[in-house]
Amino acid sequence: MPNKKGGCDLSGLVNELNVRIPILRDITSEQDHQQALSLMEELIEDYDTNLVVIEALSNAITRYEAEAASFSEFNQRSEAEDPAVATLRVLMDQYDLNTTDFKN
Secondary structure (H helix, E strand, C coil): CEEEEEEEEEHHHHHHHHHHHHHCCCCCCCHHHHHHHHHHHHHCCCCHHHHHHHHHHHHHHHHHHHHHHHHHHHHHHHHHHCCHHHHHHEEEEEEEEHHHHHHH
């Protein structure tokens, strides 16, 4: 959107994004969170083109997951663990692995 001086009206673009996709700024419910995760999956398919939006959405998701009551137990457990162990647990959970999957 050019402005009167021929440049880009960045404020106008940001305002339009805030109106059209408010979850880029603030996720306030589990429903918003699920919508944000789905949108992230779509955006990642063309990572280079969508990088700015991916970063904004990623920040919103991170803030929500850090503050939401539904994540508090997970966050407390993660903070108490060694970061390497916590990462391994998340990966094992995501890929439905258990310790016997690591045997030769």
